[in-house]
Every structure is written in structure tokens, then in C-alpha cells.
Amino acid sequence: MKTQTVSFTLNGESVTATVPQSWNLLRTLRDHFELTGAKEGCGEGECGACTVVVDGDAVNSCLYPVMEAEGKTIVTIEGLEKTDGGLHPIQDAFLNNNGVQCGYCTSGMIMSAKALLDKNPAPSEDDIRTSISGNICRCTGYVQIVESIDNASKMMK
Template sequence: MKLTIGFSVNGDSVEVEVLPHWNLLKVLRDVLELTGAKQGCGEGECGACTVLVNGAPVNSCIYPVLEVEGKEVTTIEGLMDKSGRLHPIQQAFLEKAGVQCGFCTPGMIMSAFALLKANPDPTEDEIRHAIAGNMCRCTGYVQIVESVQHAAAVMSGRSQERAGKE
């Protein structure tokens, strides 16, 4: 039997009918058509499905959807501002090549977003720790780390010192 639950997604309140065993990723992708978060493994290992629930990153593929009642969900689709301008983290992933095939990117950016909210000036090790649950097969993580460092610098107004060109 389906249950109706209410929560907010990227600032909009939604009410959806769900089966109790569904996970949050299924509802985001199949019901709300927010396909940015990806299913890479369905077992909470790869992090491609990372979204924020009340500001904290979760693997939405194993997050029971009933748990989300009354909470705030943020997905990659919620990062651009209303005028369609990219968030500095999104921009940094393009400028520093933190993206290749792009499949892990939405989850990776959400983990980085949560990190920079909590810690605006992270060390390399802190960045690596924050994205340890987000697997990437293309980049070897180097330019992802550089992207997050660049975004941190831009967001805190330190862009000049680090934005050295190749």
C-alpha cells in the first residue's frame, strides 16, 4: 500500500506517494524526475547517488524514503541559482577538470558542497576524506581535489592567490 509523505526538495515542498520499501534515490529519479543523482551500485558504495538531507550528505540509494518525511533534500539540480548561473563548485569542476565522464560528478559535487559549508578552507586531506565515499574511475581524484580547492578559494574570496593558470 502506498503512503503519502511530504518533504522539501531544493526549496520546493513536495508530496509523493511511495511504497514503504522504496529508497530516496528511486523517488528522486523516478517520481520527481530529478535524474542528476545517479545509481552507480545501489548498495551505498560508490556515492554517485549522494544528495543532502538536512545539509548532510547521504547515499540516497540506501536511504529509506520514509525517513525523509518533513526534511530538506538538496540535489545537484538545486545548486544553480535562480538565474541559471552555476554554483562556484560547479564552475570549479569545469575550470579545473574535476569532471570527465561525469557520472560521479553530481554526487561528488554534493559531497564537496557539504564539506565547504562546514569547512570553508579544508586541507587536501580533509577534501580527500570528504569525497572518500565517492568513487571516480576517470580522474584519479587529483583534479577533483584541485577543483574543490579552487571552489573553496573562490567562495571565500581567495581566488586570486590560487587561480594560477597552467
């Protein structure tokens, strides 16, 4: 198995990892960096549980070859924590609006919401629904999730 060293910025820190060239970003985050917030649901880009933000864009880390991470800036759910250990406003909004049921989709939902709100601080409901159109919640708690993101956008103003 051919390995290679990649360097990138992960949640604000410069990191390097020597991993098999065929690994994807999700596996690298979970098995090498032990950041288990991003989940593997389908492993095929259909569920969004593995969503992380790469250079400002939400991507499926299960379909992102780790070799493409070289030089990129990557943010995972673990990177949202404030320096004082407090929650990010989007996380607060999910808690306050019952946006979490079983929780498996939550980190992906929140990372999709983060990519949206960083680009568009005042999204319409349609913008919000489009932003999470690649994230499946099998508890079907979509209404509360949309409300959570809407609430977060207002709190972040």
C-alpha cells in the first residue's frame, strides 16, 4: 500500500498526515486524526453525514480523496468550538430548536449550514433547504433543522 504525506490546515492548525494514497478525507479525519464528528452513512455522497467544509465549500468527505486535501483549509464539526469551549451559534440554535433527534446527521447538517451562512448571512427558507438538500435526516426532523438554521442566521447577525 503506497503511502504519502499530505499537509493541510485542519480546524485552524497546520497538520500533516502520512496515509495510504487511496484513503479518502473522511477516513483520514476519523482514523488518523481521531476526529469522529464526521460520520460515514452511505459512503457514496447520498447522505451528507460526512460533510465537512473545504476552502469554504461543503463537500462529502467520503468522496474526497485525501491527496486532494494538500494545501487546503478544512473545517470539521470539532473546529466550531469557540476558544472558551463554548458552542458555535449554529450548534446552540440546533439545541434550542430541537434540531437534533438521533444526532447521526447533525454534524453534517451543521457543516452544510456553516458553509451556507459564511457565504449568505441572511438566507431565505429556500436557500436553507437547498443548502441541506444533500443531507438526509432519517428521523425526518427537517422542519426543526430548517428552523434551527434560520434561528442561527438571526443570532449570528
